[in-house]
Amino acid sequence: MSDARPCTIVGDVSGLPESASGAKHLVWWGNIGFMAIEGTAFALAAGTYLYLMSQTHGWPPAGIRPPDLFWPAILTLGLLLSELPNLWVRRRAIAKDERGVRFGTLGMTIFGLVLLIPRALEFAHLNVHWTDNAYGSVLWMLIILHTSHLITDIGDTAVQAVWLFTHEVGDDQFADVEDNANYWTFVVLSWLPIGALIYLAPRLG
Amino acid sequence: MTAPLTPEQADRLAVSWRDAPGLWGFLTTVDHKRIAARYILTVVLLMFLAGMLALDMRLQLAWPDMGRMTPQLYNESFSLHGSTMLFLVSVPVMEAMAIWLVPLMLGQRALAFPRLAAFSYWLYLGGVLMLWVPHAVGITPDLGWFEYPPLSGPGYAPGHRADIWAQMITFTEVAALAASVNVVATVLKMRPPGMTLARIPVFVWSQAIAGLMTIFSLPAVMLVTSMLIADRLVSTQFFAPAAGGDPILFQHLFWWFGHPEVYIIFLPAAGFVSMIVETFSRRTLFGHVAVVLSMLGIAALAFGLWVHHMFAVGLPRLGNDFYTAASMAVALPAGLQIFCWIATLWSGRPRFDTPLLWVLGFIATFVIGGLSGVMAASAPLDQQITDTYFIVAHFHYVLIGGAILPLLGAFCYWYPKATGRLMSERLGKLAFWLIVGGFNLGFFPMHLLGLMGMPRRVYTYSEGMGWGPLNLVATLGSAIAVAGGLVFVANAWWSRRHGALAGPDPWGGSTLEWAVPSPPPQHNFDHLPVVDSLTPLWTQKEALQVMTGLAVERREVLVTSVIEATPEYRQKSPKPSIAPLFSALAVTILFIGSIFTPWALVWGAVPLAAALIAWFWPQRERATTGPLAVRR
Numbered sequence: 001m002s003d004a005r006p007c008t009i010v011g012d013v014s015g016l017p018e019s020a021s022g023a024k025h026l027v028w029w030g031n032i033g034f035m036a037i038e039g040t041a042f043a044l045a046a047g048t049y050l051y052l053m054s055q056t057h058g059w060p061p062a063g064i065r066p067p068d069l070f071w072p073a074i075l076t077l078g079l080l081l082s083e084l085p086n087l088w089v090r091r092r093a094i095a096k097d098e099r100g101v102r103f104g105t106l107g108m109t110i111f112g113l114v115l116l117i118p119r120a121l122e123f124a125h126l127n128v129h130w131t132d133n134a135y136g137s138v139l140w141m142l143i144i145l146h147t148s149h150l151i152t153d154i155g156d157t158a159v160q161a162v163w164l165f166t167h168e169v170g171d172d173q174f175a176d177v178e179d180n181a182n183y184w185t186f187v188v189l190s191w192l193p194i195g196a197l198i199y200l201a202p203r204l205g
Numbered sequence: 206m207t208a209p210l211t212p213e214q215a216d217r218l219a220v221s222w223r224d225a226p227g228l229w230g231f232l233t234t235v236d237h238k239r240i241a242a243r244y245i246l247t248v249v250l251l252m253f254l255a256g257m258l259a260l261d262m263r264l265q266l267a268w269p270d271m272g273r274m275t276p277q278l279y280n281e282s283f284s285l286h287g288s289t290m291l292f293l294v295s296v297p298v299m300e301a302m303a304i305w306l307v308p309l310m311l312g313q314r315a316l317a318f319p320r321l322a323a324f325s326y327w328l329y330l331g332g333v334l335m336l337w338v339p340h341a342v343g344i345t346p347d348l349g350w351f352e353y354p355p356l357s358g359p360g361y362a363p364g365h366r367a368d369i370w371a372q373m374i375t376f377t378e379v380a381a382l383a384a385s386v387n388v389v390a391t392v393l394k395m396r397p398p399g400m401t402l403a404r405i406p407v408f409v410w411s412q413a414i415a416g417l418m419t420i421f422s423l424p425a426v427m428l429v430t431s432m433l434i435a436d437r438l439v440s441t442q443f444f445a446p447a448a449g450g451d452p453i454l455f456q457h458l459f460w461w462f463g464h465p466e467v468y469i470i471f472l473p474a475a476g477f478v479s480m481i482v483e484t485f486s487r488r489t490l491f492g493h494v495a496v497v498l499s500m501l502g503i504a505a506l507a508f509g510l511w512v513h514h515m516f517a518v519g520l521p522r523l524g525n526d527f528y529t530a531a532s533m534a535v536a537l538p539a540g541l542q543i544f545c546w547i548a549t550l551w552s553g554r555p556r557f558d559t560p561l562l563w564v565l566g567f568i569a570t571f572v573i574g575g576l577s578g579v580m581a582a583s584a585p586l587d588q589q590i591t592d593t594y595f596i597v598a599h600f601h602y603v604l605i606g607g608a609i610l611p612l613l614g615a616f617c618y619w620y621p622k623a624t625g626r627l628m629s630e631r632l633g634k635l636a637f638w639l640i641v642g643g644f645n646l647g648f649f650p651m652h653l654l655g656l657m658g659m660p661r662r663v664y665t666y667s668e669g670m671g672w673g674p675l676n677l678v679a680t681l682g683s684a685i686a687v688a689g690g691l692v693f694v695a696n697a698w699w700s701r702r703h704g705a706l707a708g709p710d711p712w713g714g715s716t717l718e719w720a721v722p723s724p725p726p727q728h729n730f731d732h733l734p735v736v737d738s739l740t741p742l743w744t745q746k747e748a749l750q751v752m753t754g755l756a757v758e759r760r761e762v763l764v765t766s767v768i769e770a771t772p773e774y775r776q777k778s779p780k781p782s783i784a785p786l787f788s789a790l791a792v793t794i795l796f797i798g799s800i801f802t803p804w805a806l807v808w809g810a811v812p813l814a815a816a817l818i819a820w821f822w823p824q825r826e827r828a829t830t831g832p833l834a835v836r837r
Binding site: 003004005006007008009010011012013014015016017018019020023024025026029030033034036037038040041044045048051052055056061098099102130131132133134135136137138140141155159163165166167168169170172173176 | 207208209317318321382385386387389390393394395398420421423424425427428432435436439440441442443445448449450451454457458461708709710720721722730731732733735742747748749750751752753754755763764766767772773774775776777814818822823825826827828829830831832833
């Protein structure tokens, strides 16, 4: 016995479940914590963009065309459409559907990899280099920041898919799939203000 | 299971939570107490080194026209001293106290994410080595603790001194963010049954609030130091005015982090003070709700003050007025807390053992620092005293007075819990008088020196300035305080073997950590405590109410609801693992590589991904269904 005081038993938790889903799960809160950190970084990076914009005459600076719209439009549409299968995978995870999460994460991995094509082409159509001026630097920073999140989550989904196909899926792994789907939604939603800054601010400002 | 654990079950439980012996156990442990202890020992070593740097600088300034340090060595010394104390001592030591204490105060066996805590320490150690190993071979940052561009930019700071500083920050901030998410999740989801939000101990509140502040402030400094490295390495133009950049942007982002950081350090200290005042007044804390709301108020205001570090850069006057008002406003919640502590002491039956002495030293010193802060908050006055010794005096009164003195009190207070022995009261009182007396003798004259016009960061001054006598007094005081620090450490060292046996609850504390033996076993609690008040050990005098039912043959913790702490489910707690160390090593390779080439972010990601996959790969049976099922 290690407890240093006499004790009275007033309850028993052995009948409680061994896992949970959604906001009841501990890991859900860890995920929210990291989204808060990264969301703060996105917000501050966006603030940096607006600050530099406010300090500069002409945005983009004279002689630079705003970044082209075609590929980001494709990507944005793709990201929004990806929410359909993503939310479906999330529902399958909550329903503890083993087959659903296996094929769902595989599908999301493929979808994510396809989305990297328009993202890669975006880089070629930014019409400015990061060394040219502060406008170019901050534009590249925003897009690299978002791309790193995109790649990280696609990688995470791929690893998850491999694991799910090769192992018996338990309650904690269903919760992991749910968290990963939530994170994808975060990556999609964070693109909307960041993308708006990159592509619309130079046209409106 | 509704009976207490049998001795066999208790033994089985202890085995389930025990680390492997020897070096392997050392490298793989996820025990929050061991991780916190190594954080604290690292901090003690760094405080010694930073203290020696301070003493060296004080000797240089003791007399006019001294030539024992060159200007370059002096620049390196204050840069290393400030960077170490702010990034490697003050914030990490508060996190360490949270990592050690929060699970114990919550009646838990572990933190929410034990491996993340181990990862946090290894990364922190990476930050320590990032700064001090280059220093050992003669490459030391030399631009102060906040390294403003353009001085730190590619045009004025060749070599890698500035990069080392910037990347040291990335290490320590990732470590701090990992620790903060861990602590916040633990406080929200792993409280004992009955510990509603209204029954959370003030210290736990303080750490949760500081954790949230960390989450919303530290990304700023990581972002801005990454921008600085990018300007230096790949020729981005963030801070280059000729290309549309702005050096002031660096200051905005740095102080978005830098000012909340002061309160990230101070709030846990206020938590220590609240716990010590309660125990040594032998009554419940006066104004618990007011103290917690004050902490939340300080946290909110802390994000609206950063510009008061920038009054001298020429911002619009209306902005200065706003930040002056906000800076003065923070004195209100801080003052409210102090009144609550005084009221608790006044209406209690205070016992003046060393932990309480440190609190009294804190109140006196911190009030002086707070008042000089109200003075400096006034933009017109700040224009006169900024970058003088008045500011040096002010922030040392706030940081030493507001954080280090409560920390030393906390160290004395919880030392018997950690070691099983009490520290010597006689040596403790000697250390107290030497440190508090020496500190005030050393730093009070700096207010006057600042008003006389002595700028900070000068390596010497001429005799005709008339600053000699006060500088000599300041050096004497600092030397006395350093001697006190050595007595304090000697006391801790000596008492580990020779101190009086403490027993589980030497001070008559009110919170759950005092319900377990000293030192606590690796699993902390045999049973799950149930809380019925803010001071469970005072309201459950006869016997502690507990629940049973967690597994004894594997690591398991109880997860409860956020508001009411109602039991929700039993969560498996991870076993020891080498993966956090390997992941930290992979991050280290990536961070150090990215000082030299941006491609390190690409190839460095490969070992990092491998280490993280190994870390998070769930250990379960191979699939028996689906297309990749194992054939049996």
